[in-house]
Amino acid sequence: MNLRPEIELIKQQLDEVEDEKLLQIIRELLAYRKAKSKTLKPFTKEEYFQRNDESMKAIEQRNLIAQEDAVKYFKGKRRSD
Numbered sequence: 804m805n806l807r808p809e810i811e812l813i814k815q816q817l818d819e820v821e822d823e824k825l826l827q828i829i830r831e832l833l834a835y836r837k838a839k840s841k842t843l844k845p846f847t848k849e850e851y852f853q854r855n856d857e858s859m860k861a862i863e864q865r866n867l868i869a870q871e872d873a874v875k876y877f878k879g880k881r882r883s884d
Contacts, residue, residue, distance in 0.1 A: 817829070
């Protein structure tokens with residue numbers, strides 16, 4: 804599928820937008836796409852098993868993080884991106 808005509812149509816429509824909230828939503832969508840494309844990739848079997856082993860060792864050693872601390876960490880990380 805040739806995306807170029809669709810992209811050009813969206814660009815033209817963006818030139819007409821004067822709604823600040825709509826522009827903010829579009830910015831957030833684009834930032835989300837960019838962040839997602841950088842960070843997500845499938846694990847190989849080896850990577851999966853290695854991460855599983857590391858997680859199991861952390862659990863056995865009681866090297867855990869409280870859910871509340873994890874929520875605070877990830878909320879702060881999302882705001883800084």
